[in-house]
Every structure is written in C-alpha cells, then in structure tokens.
Amino acid sequence: MDLLKTAIISSLEAGEIIMKIYNSNFIVNIKEDTSPVTEADKLADNYIAQKLSIFNLPIISEEGKIESYQKRKYWKTFWLVDPLDGTKEFVNKNGEFTVNIALIENKIPILGVVYIPVTRMLYFASNETGARKYFINSVNLSADQIISNATLLLDEPCTGKLKIGVSRSHLDAYTEQLIEKCRTIFNEIEICTAGSSVKFCFLADNSIHLYGRGNYTNEWDTAAGDAIIRFAGKSMITNDGKPFLYNKPELKNTGFIAGNSLLLKTICDGQ
Incomplete structure (x- = not known):
C-alpha cells in the first residue's frame, strides 16, 4: 500500500506545481518530436522522480532519460510516468491535462x-483498493483519508446510447473508422471529446463506454489509465485483438480499443 500512497501524494503535489505555472505566463518550447513542453512538465517530472526514488525501482518518464531496451528488458517491476499528460491541452488552457503514475509488473x-x-x-x-475516485477538497488530506473515503468504480454495461470517447487533439483515421463501425451496430451513439487521460477516467466511471486510438500514443500516455479501467472491470486490447502490454522494445503503442469486455467482443465481431 505504501507504493499507492506515495503515488497518490506525488500526483497531488505535482498537480500543485503544475497549477502554479498554468496560472502564470509560461513559455512553450518544442521538442525534437515537435511536441510542446513547458517548465511544468520538467518540474513535475523532477518532483515525482524524487518522491518515487525511495522504492529503488526503475522509472520510465516522458521527460526523463530512457534506458535502452537491452537494459529495460530485464526489468520485472518499474514506474511508468507522464508528469503532464496533455501538454497541448495545458497550453490551450482548457483544463484537460493530467498527472499519470503507473507501476508495471511483468508487462x-x-x-x-x-x-x-x-x-x-x-x-x-x-x-x-480496486478502482476508485475522489474529489480533492482540501490540501491537507492524507493518503489514508483519500483511500478510505474514495468512491469504488465498478463496470456498468452500456444499455442505451453508446458514448465514445474521442481525443480532442488527436482524432485519427482509426478512431473515425471505429465510430463508423459502431454506427452500423448500435442504434444511437454520442461522441464525447476530451484530452489526455481524462478519457480513461470517464471510461472508468462509466461516463463513456468506449475509447479507441490509432498509433499515436506512448506507453506513459496509457499505463495509469489502463490500470484504472482494468480494476474497474473493463479491458484494453490492441486494435487487432491482442493483450495490451508494456515495456516493449519501442515504447510507442499500437492502436487500442478499451471498454467493457462484452462490448469489445461485440465490436470486434461486428455484430
């Protein structure tokens, strides 16, 4: 439980660091891959890495040094972190960005x-704990208080309108094809747009039923949200139906689809 408690407090305190910069006149830089980065990404990353270092486990972070696969392939357990997921949303000031911390074991x-x-x-x-959510209404909450008072998240199958989560900044051809396929299977669908891992959160608390993406994410973008939806009773698979795994030779993800297992089977079977 110490791992979870530390991850929770680290995310909240990193969030405070991020918000101070969010509410200021910050500078946006462009990385080699043309994605934006700000001081908030870097400060939050440094803070989280420092907090997690007490466990002496390797850390893979979007903003940190990434070890070669020749070294990583022997890691059984490690942290996978995106200190500020949704930097584009941060820059656009729409509020749809997150702090993501995951622990990976055996992929x-x-x-x-x-x-x-x-x-x-x-x-x-x-x-x-299972999957849970909690509104942080005080800066003085302990991890124990949060865990004991958080709401348990359980899967609720789609019984009416199918709500599909769509990326605000990265709508791709795969997602468009998925939407069109769903239109042929379900009587009514609703498109729900959101940024970063907010879509995983919406999936976990049943605000949406389905979330799919093409080949435009990295492992740190999905790991924390993946853990939450799994413990909420949902599934995440590659877009060709295989298990979704981590610590691959390349840390880029293939396309994926996430939702209730029966729903995924219905969509994959096309009926």
Whole structure:
C-alpha cells in the first residue's frame, strides 16, 4: 500500500506545481518530436522522480532519460510516468491535462494514479483498493483519508446510447473508422471529446463506454489509465485483438480499443 500512497501524494503535489505555472505566463518550447513542453512538465517530472526514488525501482518518464531496451528488458517491476499528460491541452488552457503514475509488473499495469489538477478529481487503482475516485477538497488530506473515503468504480454495461470517447487533439483515421463501425451496430451513439487521460477516467466511471486510438500514443500516455479501467472491470486490447502490454522494445503503442469486455467482443465481431 505504501507504493499507492506515495503515488497518490506525488500526483497531488505535482498537480500543485503544475497549477502554479498554468496560472502564470509560461513559455512553450518544442521538442525534437515537435511536441510542446513547458517548465511544468520538467518540474513535475523532477518532483515525482524524487518522491518515487525511495522504492529503488526503475522509472520510465516522458521527460526523463530512457534506458535502452537491452537494459529495460530485464526489468520485472518499474514506474511508468507522464508528469503532464496533455501538454497541448495545458497550453490551450482548457483544463484537460493530467498527472499519470503507473507501476508495471511483468508487462502489466498493477497500480495507476491519474490526477486532473484543474477539476481536482483523483482516480486510482490497485489490487488492494480496486478502482476508485475522489474529489480533492482540501490540501491537507492524507493518503489514508483519500483511500478510505474514495468512491469504488465498478463496470456498468452500456444499455442505451453508446458514448465514445474521442481525443480532442488527436482524432485519427482509426478512431473515425471505429465510430463508423459502431454506427452500423448500435442504434444511437454520442461522441464525447476530451484530452489526455481524462478519457480513461470517464471510461472508468462509466461516463463513456468506449475509447479507441490509432498509433499515436506512448506507453506513459496509457499505463495509469489502463490500470484504472482494468480494476474497474473493463479491458484494453490492441486494435487487432491482442493483450495490451508494456515495456516493449519501442515504447510507442499500437492502436487500442478499451471498454467493457462484452462490448469489445461485440465490436470486434461486428455484430
């Protein structure tokens, strides 16, 4: 439980660092891959890495040094972090960015924390707690208080309108094809647009039923949200139906689809 407690407090405190910069006149730089980065990304990354270092586990972070696969392939357990997921949303000041912290064991996320600093909503999951969410209404809450008072998230199958989560900044051809396929299967669908891992949070608390993406994410973008939806009773698979795994030779993800297992089967079978 110490791993989860530390991840929770780290995400909240990193969120405070991020919000101070969010409410200022910050500078946006462009990385080699043409994605934006700000001081908030870097300061939050440094803070989280410092907090997690007490466990002496390797850390893979979007903003940190990434070890070669020749070294990583021997890692059984490690942290996978995106200190500010949704930097484009941060820059556009729409509030849809998150702090993502996941623990991976044997290529599977076994713990996940996603914090949305603007709305102060915290989502987390582990074997001990299941998937839960909590509104952070005080800066003085302990991890024990949060865990004991958080709302348990359980899967609720879609019984009416199918709500599909779509990326605000990265609508791709795969997602468009998925939407069109769903139109042929379901009587009514609704498109729900959101940025970063907010979509995983919406999926975990049943605000949406389905979320799919093409080949435009990295492992740190999905790991924490993946953990939360898994413990909420949902599934995430590659867009060709294979298990979704982490610590691959390349840390870029293939396309994926996430939702209730029966729903995924219905869509994959096309009926």
